[in-house]
Amino acid sequence: DRIPSRGLGDVYKRQPLFNPDPLLRRTLWAVQWCFSQIGMLIWLGMLIWGVQTLAINWGRFRDVSEGLLGLANLPWLYLAMVITKTLHEFGHAYACRRYGREVPEMGIMLLVFNPLPYMDASACYAFTRKMRRVFVGAAGMYVEIFVAAVSILYWANAAEGTLTRLAYNMAITASVSTVLFNLNPLLRFDGYHILTDLVETPNLQMRAQNLMKYWVNRHAFGLHNQTISANSRTEAMWLTVYFIASWIYRMFLLVGILFFVSKQWLIVGALIAIVFGIMWLILPVLKAVHYVFLGAQLMNKRIRAVSVTCGFFG
Numbered sequence: 001d002r003i004p005s006r007g008l009g010d011v012y013k014r015q016p017l018f019n020p021d022p023l024l025r026r027t028l029w030a031v032q033w034c035f036s037q038i039g040m041l042i043w044l045g046m047l048i049w050g051v052q053t054l055a056i057n058w059g060r061f062r063d064v065s066e067g068l069l070g071l072a073n074l075p076w077l078y079l080a081m082v083i084t085k086t087l088h089e090f091g092h093a094y095a096c097r098r099y100g101r102e103v104p105e106m107g108i109m110l111l112v113f114n115p116l117p118y119m120d121a122s123a124c125y126a127f128t129r130k131m132r133r134v135f136v137g138a139a140g141m142y143v144e145i146f147v148a149a150v151s152i153l154y155w156a157n158a159a160e161g162t163l164t165r166l167a168y169n170m171a172i173t174a175s176v177s178t179v180l181f182n183l184n185p186l187l188r189f190d191g192y193h194i195l196t197d198l199v200e201t202p203n204l205q206m207r208a209q210n211l212m213k214y215w216v217n218r219h220a221f222g223l224h225n226q227t228i229s230a231n232s233r234t235e236a237m238w239l240t241v242y243f244i245a246s247w248i249y250r251m252f253l254l255v256g257i258l259f260f261v262s263k264q265w266l267i268v269g270a271l272i273a274i275v276f277g278i279m280w281l282i283l284p285v286l287k288a289v290h291y292v293f294l295g296a297q298l299m300n301k302r303i304r305a306v307s308v309t310c311g312f313f314g
Helices: 021-035 037-056 058-067 074-098 122-126 130-157 162-182 190-198 204-220 233-262 266-294 302-313
Strands: 012-018 106-111 114-119
Touching: 021 037, 021 074, 037 058, 037 130, 058 162, 074 114, 074 122, 074 130, 074 162, 122 130, 130 162, 130 190, 190 204, 204 233, 233 266, 266 302
Parallel strands: none
Antiparallel strands: 012 106, 106 114
């Protein structure tokens, strides 16, 4: 993506493979029309057509989803994910190259033990116009939604077969991942970076976390010499709301994935719960406990901090 560190937490490893910029330069002429007004009108028309087709065939679409995590379908699901994510990354890369910025790296990212493609389009942060940065951030989702619409249309009108099964899985991966992950600004994916560009607030998540730490230190632990990370009362309010909403959404997503996967793969669901539970619950709690009992800032407020923390957990 724009910056390769996007993901669910920081559980990722990157393996660069090659420099895609020469390929992007040579082929930009063939795809740049997709980002023009005509291309956007075609995209909107396909989206409306795809949603209408899905509504008409919703019963059949829902019935097929019962076997989505079946053993026979898992290879198709993963293949569909690789294809859609590759197209997603090319969307970012072509959008960045369209405005003259280099995309120097493409490779494989191991995200939560799952190998997926990535492109480093972080050069877009050099754009002085924030709408260009927003455009690059949205380009991957722009491509995926188009892919989802085309896949729905093919699946609904083609006979049963290999391509039909692949199209169904591509429709699922391109639409669900876009709505639940990439589009949502509460996770550090495309929607998050688009929001930070629109409100011109870099490091939004870190600032929200620091603000919550400030509130706890000041009002729970009695530290009054802290520096607030918000520039105004309004900013402090919406950063607090963002932190709470982000935490709630992560828990919702964790429970939702757990129940969905556990219907067919109980052990896999349990492993997913363990991984995300460690990332989003256990590690933050351990860091908080370490801060309360050993943090230098609480040297003169240790008894109060420990008492308040134990009372909260109690």
